[in-house]
Amino acid sequence: MTKPLLEQLIEALQCLPSVGKKSAQRMAYQLLNGRRSKGVLLSDVLKQAMEKIGLCQKCRDYTENEVCSICSNPQRDKQLICVVESPSDIYAIESTASYSGNYFVLQGALSPLDGIGPDEIGLPVLAGIVKQDAVSEIIIATSATVEGEATAHYIKSLVHQINNEIIVSRLAQGVPLGGELEYLDASTLSLSLANRQTI
């Protein structure tokens, strides 16, 4: 005997992050109870998204087209490339509305022990873009983790092997806005002391 459809639904909903059995139950019951058309819509969009969304040929961001909307936007500054680890980072930077260049998504970070080398994070594609386009600056916005730092250094040497005149920069590190010193970790604090700026 196959499982009742309701139980199957409750199980399937648990593939969503931070959705356990209780939340899945509540979701299933609420969908059945008056949100059926929205449930069908979600099902359709979900299937399409899972099957059609791939990586942009230029920047490796998620898109259902060959080239994503940012890469194909003529308004964006193609001389600037911001290198990020994941597509959600693009979303975070876009929401600041203070960057108008292009992006490049690594979809990860260098981690040789896990078998993630330069090829896995698309660095040959990035090298191709640097060679082809008139890139003037690469802003590296990888995480402030060991892997992120290693990736940043690797990209810097890669870019400078191709063209030594391209500026390679890194997001500023220091005290976050609204951050209180007493709650800040020692490493960040010592870093912001070392990198103090004249005002």
Add this chain to the structure above:
Amino acid sequence: MTKPLLEQLIEALQCLPSVGKKSAQRMAYQLLNGRRSKGVLLSDVLKQAMEKIGLCQKCRDYTENEVCSICSNPQRDKQLICVVESPSDIYAIESTASYSGNYFVLQGALSPLDGIGPDEIGLPVLAGIVKQDAVSEIIIATSATVEGEATAHYIKSLVHQINNEIIVSRLAQGVPLGGELEYLDASTLSLSLANRQTI
């Protein structure tokens, strides 16, 4: 221009209860990043559930069959009927493993001001069952709200009109297990004083 599929997905995911924009984003990115087959499975199950799950002809619980698994189980005691407001209540009672009778789901509670009368909560179906089957007891497990109480009284008089010998009972009310008296509300406390039991 239509919206990018990723944005459509993030919007559609927000039809789930307590999923806002941030959670929907995280869900979408995590599904795209390595959980695609699970996403497709969820989409399929969701669509089937939304289209096929209806109400059991006997007890009005959710099921994709004509009669639900509880009603069609010959092991269950058909003389006992527990009346609940919603299918999730059945789940709660079943998880106690201390009830082996049948259920009847009102899918709501009497609320004349909202246009919910006896017909909307399926009382004619319940009356039919009481007339046809050899029911010996009706356990009313509606919520301890004004609507729940009103519904309980209505069902009691309905059942007694049909057959005065059927026992109509209500879930015991009082101090919950592990409940500390100092945090209990005054109404519950006065109720449990009034209904005190000799030990």
